[in-house]
Amino acid sequence: MTEMKMLREAFGDALVKLGGKNKRIVVLDADISSSLKTGKFAKMFPERHINYGVAEQNMLMSAAGIAATGLTPLACTYAAFASMRACEQIRSMICYPNLNVKVIATHGGIEVGWDGPTHQATEDIAMMRSIPNMTVVVPSDAVAVKLLLEQAVELNGPVYFRMGRNPVPVIYTDQQQFTIGKAVCLREGKDVLLIAVGTMLATALKAADKLAAHGLKCTVMDMHTIKPLDEIALLENARSKKLVVTLEDHNIIGGLGGAVAECLSENDPKHMIRIGVRDTFTESGAPQELYKKYQMDVGYVVQSIRQFIKKIRISEEEKSEG
Amino acid sequence: MKYAPQLIKELYRYSNHIRQESVRMVCEAKSGHLGGSLSEADILSALYFHAMNIRPEEPDWEDRDRLLVSKGHACPGWYAALALRGYFPVEELKTFRKINSRLQGHPDMKKTPGVEMTSGPLGNGLAGGAGIALGARIQKKDFHTFVLIGEGDFQEGCTWEAIMFAGFQRLHNLTCIFDYNDSQVDGPTHEILDVVPIKDKWIAFNWEVFEIDGHNMVQILDALEWAKASHNKPRAIVAHTTKGKGVSFMENQANWHGKAPDCEQAEQALKELQEELP
Numbered sequence: 001m002t003e004m005k006m007l008r009e010a011f012g013d014a015l016v017k018l019g020g021k022n023k024r025i026v027v028l029d030a031d032i033s034s035s036l037k038t039g040k041f042a043k044m045f046p047e048r049h050i051n052y053g054v055a056e057q058n059m060l061m062s063a064a065g066i067a068a069t070g071l072t073p074l075a076c077t078y079a080a081f082a083s084m085r086a087c088e089q090i091r092s093m094i095c096y097p098n099l100n101v102k103v104i105a106t107h108g109g110i111e112v113g114w115d116g117p118t119h120q121a122t123e124d125i126a127m128m129r130s131i132p133n134m135t136v137v138v139p140s141d142a143v144a145v146k147l148l149l150e151q152a153v154e155l156n157g158p159v160y161f162r163m164g165r166n167p168v169p170v171i172y173t174d175q176q177q178f179t180i181g182k183a184v185c186l187r188e189g190k191d192v193l194l195i196a197v198g199t200m201l202a203t204a205l206k207a208a209d210k211l212a213a214h215g216l217k218c219t220v221m222d223m224h225t226i227k228p229l230d231e232i233a234l235l236e237n238a239r240s241k242k243l244v245v246t247l248e249d250h251n252i253i254g255g256l257g258g259a260v261a262e263c264l265s266e267n268d269p270k271h272m273i274r275i276g277v278r279d280t281f282t283e284s285g286a287p288q289e290l291y292k293k294y295q296m297d298v299g300y301v302v303q304s305i306r307q308f309i310k311k312i313r314i315s316e317e318e319k320s321e322g
Numbered sequence: 323m324k325y326a327p328q329l330i331k332e333l334y335r336y337s338n339h340i341r342q343e344s345v346r347m348v349c350e351a352k353s354g355h356l357g358g359s360l361s362e363a364d365i366l367s368a369l370y371f372h373a374m375n376i377r378p379e380e381p382d383w384e385d386r387d388r389l390l391v392s393k394g395h396a397c398p399g400w401y402a403a404l405a406l407r408g409y410f411p412v413e414e415l416k417t418f419r420k421i422n423s424r425l426q427g428h429p430d431m432k433k434t435p436g437v438e439m440t441s442g443p444l445g446n447g448l449a450g451g452a453g454i455a456l457g458a459r460i461q462k463k464d465f466h467t468f469v470l471i472g473e474g475d476f477q478e479g480c481t482w483e484a485i486m487f488a489g490f491q492r493l494h495n496l497t498c499i500f501d502y503n504d505s506q507v508d509g510p511t512h513e514i515l516d517v518v519p520i521k522d523k524w525i526a527f528n529w530e531v532f533e534i535d536g537h538n539m540v541q542i543l544d545a546l547e548w549a550k551a552s553h554n555k556p557r558a559i560v561a562h563t564t565k566g567k568g569v570s571f572m573e574n575q576a577n578w579h580g581k582a583p584d585c586e587q588a589e590q591a592l593k594e595l596q597e598e599l600p
Contacts, residue, residue, distance in 0.1 A: 026457075026460060047460060048460060050456065050491075052483075052487060053486075053487075055483035055486070055487065057446075057449070057479070057480040057483060058449045058452075058480055058483035058484050058487055061446045061449030061450050061453065061480060061484070062449050062450070062452055062453035062456065062484070062487070063453060064439070064450050064453060065439065065449070065450040065451060065452065065453020065454040065455075065456070065457060066453040066454070066456060066457040066460075067453075067457075068431070068438065068439060068450070068453070068454055068457070069453075069454055069457030069458060069461065069463075070384070070457070070461075071457050071460065071461070073453075088443055088446075089446065089449075089480075092440065092442070092443050092446075093439075093440055093443075093446055093450065096430070096440055097430065097431045097432050097439075097440045098432065
């Protein structure tokens with residue numbers, strides 16, 4: 001049985017260790033510290049924990065001020081509120097002057113489930129990615145959270161660190177190396193390139209297993225840093241593939257799918273399938289049911305890839321016969 | 323007499339020069355915001371030439387007092403004060419709003435020495451100032467943070483989040499100065515979205531308030547001294563001011579909020595200001 005762990009739990013644990021080592025870290029909350037799992041840090045370092053109540057704009061702007069005094073604030077809230085309510089503060093007051101603020105966002109994507117579309121951030125990656133100076137990190141499991149958070153804190157400049165809500169499989173061992181801006185290649189296969197972020201990495205790995213049974217060999221990449229995109233690794237892995245598939249719990253517009261499509265179309269155009277929310281608002285429901293209904297589950301991924309490959313083969317055969 | 327007459331005269335001279343430089347800058351740039359720059363000039367003069375503990379030759383000195391101008395559009399006045407105080411050459415004011423300049427249309431903390439926080443989108447300065455005051459508290463520093471706001475800031479929601487926060491946190495190292503000229507882009511503030519009662523609002527949010535005539539130097543100095551004295555609450559100074567102060571045809575005229583004077587108008591404005599020079 002695969003071990004399951006919530007990324008925000010991993011975040012809360014990692015934070016305590018980092019807080020002990022780095023006295024410049026200050027943690028800011030907006031009344032959902034119980035959800036963001038910052039309680040342990042608050043208990044250990046009360047003088048470096050501030051709760052702003054439900055006031056995200058003030059929290060992010062205050063973070064800019066705190067950063068201007070030389071500290072490293074981590075402003076924690078849900079992705080929907082960080083990216084939308086406090087977008088101006090992040091864009092004009094933090095990223096424009098390149099201040100050292102870490103925006104810690106959980107509950108990204110439709111896997112928030114039951115709370116419904118108001119709380120499902122499906123545009124946040126696109127918004128954050130289009131802001132100059134911003135680094136966008138989307139860890140996929142508890143190990144990645146721990147290692148990438150450490151680097152995000154050390155990096156001098158704004159970072160958007162996006163996690164989901166629910167427990168997800170632990171994919172990596174503690175020996176795994178992570179570098180912000182360098183994708184991880186988990187599996188190599190010659191036919192299809194699967195590129196995933198966050199909770200969708202587990203889906204990509206399962207889909208790769210099922211496709212192997214159908215004779216299709218997949219390379220699987222974890223593009224944990226969406227910005228700056230690891231273009232070198234992307235182009236290298238895409239080079240000989242028939243099809244590139246992106247998987248993200250986010251709108252297919254502007255996020256990972258957008259970033260990969262931009263890079264490939266400028267350098268080495270490829271057939272692509274973008275798995276994600278298809279430019280729609282979804283609804284309340286259990287996450288697995290939503291993934292199925294909105295075509296983001298393993299079954300749909302496998303089926304759409306097989307259909308696409310079949311289509312490509314037919315057209316190749318027609319060409320060679322013609 | 324509490325203040326030497328010479329000091330008061332000197333500070334009025336600086337406010338006059340801030341106004342003159344503001345007129346020159348906006349005329350030269352053919353764009354920019356004069357009305358608010360003229361109304362804040364006396365406050366800026368008192369802060370930079372008397373009240374604040376600063377080192378212009380070392381703008382990043384970590385123990386310096388900070389001023390954030392949240393009403394960022396009024397940066398001609400801010401830039402003029404900084405240049406006159408020695409943060410950069412007065413000559414550089416000519417580059418305002420031009421390409422390759424350190425003096426952006428709205429303040430950029432990474433480009434301009436002395437600009438403590440980027441501003442322009444109204445309603446953010448006080449939250450940023452509260453963050454700086456909090457950063458000082460965490461690091462056990464005893465510098466003071468001033469934030470200058472206008473009506474636009476007062477109408478924005480984030481300002482009220484910050485007022486509530488600073489009151490609750492008892493940020494006694496934070497002072498908000500309200501350049502209250504009762505005028506904004508579309509006309510008199512009391513006709514658009516009135517901000518009164520001002521004092522009662524602040525008191526209700528656990529601040530202490532001092533109301534002054536924002537063009538009376540003695541009152542400004544008294545208020546700033548009160549603000550820096552030891553106490554346990556954040557403090558607000560409501561400075562009643564006149565938009566376009568010092569130039570007869572701009573005073574209380576909302577249409578001079580963001581309009582540049584032509585050469586003739588600028589000459590007339592400078593002539594009036596020079597005649598008033600103490």
